[in-house]
Amino acid sequence: MLNTSQIKKDFPLFTHHPDLVYLDSAATALKTQGxxxxxxxxxxxxxxxxxxxxxxxxxxxxxxxxxxxxxxxxxxxxxxxxxxxxxxxxxxxxxxxxxxxxxxxxxxxxxxxxxxxxxxxxxxxxxxxxxxxxxxxxxxxxxxxxxxxxxxxxxxxxxxxxxxxxxxxxxxxxxxxxxxxxxxxxxxxxxxxxxxxxxxxxxxxxxxxxxxxxxxxxxxxxxxxxxxxxxxxxxxxxxxxxxxxxxxxxxxxxxxxxxxxxxxxxxxxxxxxxxxxxxxxxxxxxxxxxxNIGLQNIHLHETTLASYAIEKLKETFGEDISIIGPSKKEKRSGIIAFTLANVHPHDIAGILGEQNICVRAGEHCTTPLHHSLRLSATTRLSLSIYNNENDIDKFISVLKEIQAMFLNK
Ligand SMILES: Cc1ncc(COP(=O)(O)O)c(C=O)c1O
Missing domain, CATH: 3.40.640.10 (Type I PLP-dependent aspartate aminotransferase-like (Major domain))
Structure with missing residues (x-):
């Protein structure tokens, strides 16, 4: 895995927001100091x-x-x-x-x-x-x-x-x-x-x-x-x-x-x-x-982290979570979209956002795909070189709180 604490130092946004968990790099990646x-x-x-x-x-x-x-x-x-x-x-x-x-x-x-x-x-x-x-x-x-x-x-x-x-x-x-x-x-x-x-x-x-x-x-x-x-x-x-x-x-x-x-x-x-x-x-x-980092290293880092996130999500939410896309990890990139039973993706993204965790919710500019999946929206996390297992753990722990909040409604 890449040394993410070192890599984070190359991205000044983390100096301004040290606790930020940025899981939205498919929308736009953060910018290096260079x-x-x-x-x-x-x-x-x-x-x-x-x-x-x-x-x-x-x-x-x-x-x-x-x-x-x-x-x-x-x-x-x-x-x-x-x-x-x-x-x-x-x-x-x-x-x-x-x-x-x-x-x-x-x-x-x-x-x-x-x-x-x-x-x-x-x-x-x-x-x-x-x-x-x-x-x-x-x-x-x-x-x-x-x-x-x-x-x-x-x-x-x-x-x-x-x-x-x-x-x-x-x-x-x-x-x-x-x-x-x-x-x-x-x-x-x-x-x-x-x-x-x-x-x-x-x-x-x-x-x-x-x-x-x-x-x-x-x-x-x-x-x-x-x-x-x-x-x-x-x-x-x-x-x-x-x-x-x-x-x-x-x-x-x-x-x-x-x-x-x-x-x-x-x-x-x-x-x-x-x-x-x-x-x-x-x-x-x-x-x-x-x-300088190397594309092979980047690919390995992001896909290993994606597999970790998918396993943790399944372990934590069982049948309540539906992760879309290929089940074989070698067919997947660092993008993970899912639905969670009884909670709308916009609620998930909004509440995660209040906790400094950035993900995207909606149709992600792919309405034909969402129509064919019969989904009105999904929540998406997208990984990059500055993400690590801590980011995933924080995200899952807040997601668990969100699920509990909606179950108790
Ligand atoms: C697969 C794909 N194609 C095209 C685009 C459009 O990119 P841009 O908005 O930078 O033009 C995106 C943006 O998310 C994308 O994910």
Whole structure:
């Protein structure tokens, strides 16, 4: 296990709230001192624009900004930094890729997604299908909350243009075998463009976009200890170089006149306007931090702690608790969503909050999944490198008090 008392010192939020039990890292991860320092340094010392100024301060900003792109390419196993498009988050990245691919969709084509998706990886495809009179196929899940291979096979055929699914579910905690699923889709229709929502995978386990052979991968910087308003769309360069830009403005143009415009190459032609410069520079510091700890160590820490939490929850609440998602621990990430008999998730989260314990309750932006589970809400804890068994014990002890409170009503 990681040395969490040492790690907590790297996150200044714990200096301000020493007793806080933060179990909501799937919503957003806390920020390291290094990330905060990097953003502050940009704002205080060289807050100039990038790609424009020819004076030394602007060159420094551009250099550091581009350094994050280089680091990110290596971090996710991309072949080159030209495959890394800066966005404001996963949502922005998925909307961008749906717009980039829109011109390729015609009436009668099929778009495929799954029943476990976050709204961000469902609505852009649903809207695209609607606008183009294309069909949207939703792959169903097994009882255990895994992608059902048979349903997937039935959904893919010669009409399938795009298939998009998440690497890790933000509610079920399911770790999808991304490489295998991509290979399965390609074995049925090699032309299908495959998009991966890696929002809940990126800083929790080793991953390589090249090894997956994904066409596009989206994720958020703020879920990997970076600032909010930062995100990435990875795209294979061989595809990006064929796609025309969909957002227009400054910073993306080589030459323009009334008749014609010559756009820059990827990724710059997809990044119109002034980006989140300080945020992206600080995201570079988050990458350094994660690499220093090691993704394999992070994965082991979070999954071991998740198994501890699940065992304790079952031991304490028996049949009153229902934990959704896979029962096999090797199929699960550090995300645990559950229902507790006779207590509404909002009551649980509200009362835990009063005791300095942060969890999330509701549908977690996955209404289709909650509908299919016939649940109006769940309570979710999501683990990170700063969590330890003490956090879980405190959470369970307050949850027990909450249960008693409602039983006595
Ligand atoms: C699986 C998944 N996809 C997409 C998103 C959207 O991320 P963002 O709000 O950072 O754009 C989230 C956020 O929780 C998520 O968990």
């Amino acid at each position: 990330v905060i320092d990097a953003e502050r340094a940009y704002l205080e010392e060289y807050s100039t624009n990038v790609m424009r100024g020819l004076y030394p301060l602007a060159e420094t900003a551009t250099e550091k900004f581009e350094m994050t792109r280089e680091k990110m390419a290596t971090f996710i196993g991309a072949k080159s930094s030209s495959e890394i498009i800066f966005t404001s988050g996963t949502t922005d990245a998925l909307n961008l890729v749906s717009k980039l691919l829109a011109s390729q969709i015609e009436k009668g084509d099929t778009l495929v997604t799954t029943a476990m998706e976050h709204h961000s990886n469902f609505l852009p495809w649903k809207e695209l299908a609607k606008t183009k009179s294309a069909d949207l196929h939703i792959v169903s899940l097994t009882k255990e909350g895994m992608i059902d291979r048979e349903s997937l096979k039935k959904s893919i055929d010669e009409h399938t243009k795009i298939a998009s699914f998440s690497a890790v579910s933000n509610v079920l905690g399911t770790i999808n075998p991304v490489k295998e699923i991509i290979a399965l889709i390609r074995s049925i229709n090699p032309k299908t463009l495959i998009v991966i929502d890696a929002a809940q995978a990126v800083c929790h386990m080793p991953m390589s976009v090249s090894d997956w052979d994904a066409d596009f991968v989206a994720f958020s910087g703020h879920k990997m200890f970076g600032p909010t308003g930062t995100g990435i769309l990875y795209g294979k360069y061989s595809l990006l170089e064929t796609l025309p830009p969909v957002n227009f403005g400054g910073g993306m143009v080589l030459d323009s006149c009334a008749e014609d415009t010559l756009y820059k190459e990827s990724p710059y032609c997809f990044e119109a306007g002034t980006p989140n410069i300080g945020g992206m520079i600080a995201l570079g510091s988050a990458i350094d931090y994660i690499e």
